[in-house]
Amino acid sequence: MGVTETNISYDYLSTAYTPASSQAAPGTFYAALWTADVMGAALEEGLWTLALWNIGDRAGDPAAAPLTLAVDALSPQTLDCPALSMTVVRIPDSADGGGQVLRYTGDIADARLPPQGLP
Numbered sequence: 822m823g824v825t826e827t828n829i830s831y832d833y834l835s836t837a838y839t840p841a842s843s844q845a846a847p848g849t850f851y852a853a854l855w856t857a858d859v860m861g862a863a864l865e866e867g868l869w870t871l872a873l874w875n876i877g878d879r880a881g882d883p884a885a886a887p888l889t890l891a892v893d894a895l896s897p898q899t900l901d902c903p904a905l906s907m908t909v910v911r912i913p914d915s916a917d918g919g920g921q922v923l924r925y926t927g928d929i930a931d932a933r934l935p936p937q938g939l940p
Contacts, residue, residue, distance in 0.1 A: 823870035824863070829855055900939075909936070 829852040845851040863871040883904030891897040911921040925936040
C-alpha cells in the first residue's frame with residue numbers, strides 16, 4: 822500500500838487560514854511535526870511510498886534559505902539550504918559524537934552523482 826499524494830493542506834495561500842489555523846499552516850513548526858509524525862507512521866506500517874506534494878510552493882523564483890538547528894546543549898548550527906534541494910542532517914547523541922550533513926541538488930542529480938557530504 823502507498824499514499825501517492827498527501828500534505829498538511831491543499832492550499833498554500835496564507836490568506837486561506839484563520840489566525841488560529843495559521844499556527845499549523847504549511848511552513849510552520851507544527852506542520853513540520855505533523856509531517857515527521859506521518860512519515861514515522863508510514864515507516865512503521867511499511868508503506869511502499871508516501872509522497873508529499875506542495876510542501877512550500879511560493880510564487881516567484883526559488884531562493885536559498887538559511888536553517889538554524891539548535892538541539893539541547895549542542896551549539897546552534899546554521900545551514901544554507903539551496904532551493905530545490907534535499908539536506909539530511911544526522912545529529913549526534915552527544916556533543917563529541919560528530920554529525921553528518923548530506924545534500925542532494927538538481928545539479929548533483931543531473932551529474933548522476935550520489936548525495937554529497939558537507940564539511
